[in-house]
Amino acid sequence: MAEIHPQEPGAEPHIGPNTLRRLAAAWPRRATIRTDMAAFLDPAAPESGLTDYPVHLIPFAEHPRFLDASEEARGLVNTLAWQAYNARVVAAEEYVANPTFEKLTHGVFPGVERYEAKEAVQQSHIDEVWHTYMHMTAMQRTKEARALTSEPDYSHPVTNRWLFRLLDEYREEWERDMLFLVWTVVGELHINNFLELLARDDTIQPMHALVARLHARDEAAHGPIVAEVMKDVFVHLSKEQRELFIARLPDAIIALGAEDYEMWSQILRFAGVAGAEEMINDTRSLPGTELMLTDFSTVERLVRELGIEERVDYDFAGSRTGRA
Numbered sequence: 001m002a003e004i005h006p007q008e009p010g011a012e013p014h015i016g017p018n019t020l021r022r023l024a025a026a027w028p029r030r031a032t033i034r035t036d037m038a039a040f041l042d043p044a045a046p047e048s049g050l051t052d053y054p055v056h057l058i059p060f061a062e063h064p065r066f067l068d069a070s071e072e073a074r075g076l077v078n079t080l081a082w083q084a085y086n087a088r089v090v091a092a093e094e095y096v097a098n099p100t101f102e103k104l105t106h107g108v109f110p111g112v113e114r115y116e117a118k119e120a121v122q123q124s125h126i127d128e129v130w131h132t133y134m135h136m137t138a139m140q141r142t143k144e145a146r147a148l149t150s151e152p153d154y155s156h157p158v159t160n161r162w163l164f165r166l167l168d169e170y171r172e173e174w175e176r177d178m179l180f181l182v183w184t185v186v187g188e189l190h191i192n193n194f195l196e197l198l199a200r201d202d203t204i205q206p207m208h209a210l211v212a213r214l215h216a217r218d219e220a221a222h223g224p225i226v227a228e229v230m231k232d233v234f235v236h237l238s239k240e241q242r243e244l245f246i247a248r249l250p251d252a253i254i255a256l257g258a259e260d261y262e263m264w265s266q267i268l269r270f271a272g273v274a275g276a277e278e279m280i281n282d283t284r285s286l287p288g289t290e291l292m293l294t295d296f297s298t299v300e301r302l303v304r305e306l307g308i309e310e311r312v313d314y315d316f317a318g319s320r321t322g323r324a
């Protein structure tokens with residue numbers, strides 16, 4: 001069987017029965033908390049002339065009202081966009097993935113009895129806490145470098161708002177547990193697409209691309225781990241649990257790929273850019289602007305492997321080509 005090279009995001013991992021054992025064994029030499037902590041903690045000075053966040057990822061960057069804003073205001077929007085990007089990652093890890101990893105190791109879901117599964121989940125949990133630390137450090141460094149005295153509240157990104165809205169609709173604990181599981185599975189399989197948006201961008205501060213790149217390297221292992229664990233869990237779920245998983249999978253996909261217009265609106269207002277509502281409305285009236293990420297092929301593969309492709313109401317191919 002071919003070896004997995006989690007260092008190469010984008011490489012197709014060969015997932016098989018020994019995946020968990022192999023990934024768990026490689027963790028001590030793979031995990032960025034071990035290999036790259038020193039480089040991260042002793043960063044190079046920021047480079048002048050480079051932005052904090054890729055301009056092309058700002059959905060209204062070409063809108064005339066945005067272009068009319070002062071250079072200073074547009075710069076602040078760019079900086080706040082980078083802060084919000086970090087906050088979106090932290091929110092997903094702290095409030096969704098980590099609680100789910102705890103549930104997985106505490107036996108809340110069936111099928112996680114074998115040691116390899118518990119070990120790989122525990123290692124992933126450690127990675128996530130380190131990722132949160134990296135991203136919160138990145139935010140603090142930016143705050144100091146750009147002399148931000150106050151910032152908007154980024155703590156409720158669209159990914160979590162959507163989940164928490166759904167949680168309000170369900171009263172049973174097992175239902176709420178399943179929602180956390182769905183969000184974590186989709187998130188872990190998909191987060192690298194979000195990280196790769198910045199990981200190789202040379203128009204932004206090198207440290208910002210580095211944080212995304214280091215994080216992506218760990219996540220290249222988490223995706224296969226969660227897929228393997230989910231295959232073990234799924235066969236042990238009750239009919240009701242499976243139905244809920246299948247029914248809410250599309251919500252998680254859309255939420256985790258969504259452009260966060262509420263956050264953009266907040267950022268624009270905070271930066272004092274005139275015409276925020278008009279900019280947001282004009283942008284959203286254009287086709288294909290609701291999702292910032294459209295390729296969910298990693299989730300699609302798991303859906304196929306679970307044998308539920310006929311049941312999941314999401315057009316994976318259409319999403320990739322902008323038809324969904």
Ligand SMILES: [Fe+2]
Nearest residue numbers: 093127128131
């Ligand atoms: Fe992570």
Ligand SMILES: [Fe+2]
Nearest residue numbers: 128188219222
């Ligand atoms: Fe992860």
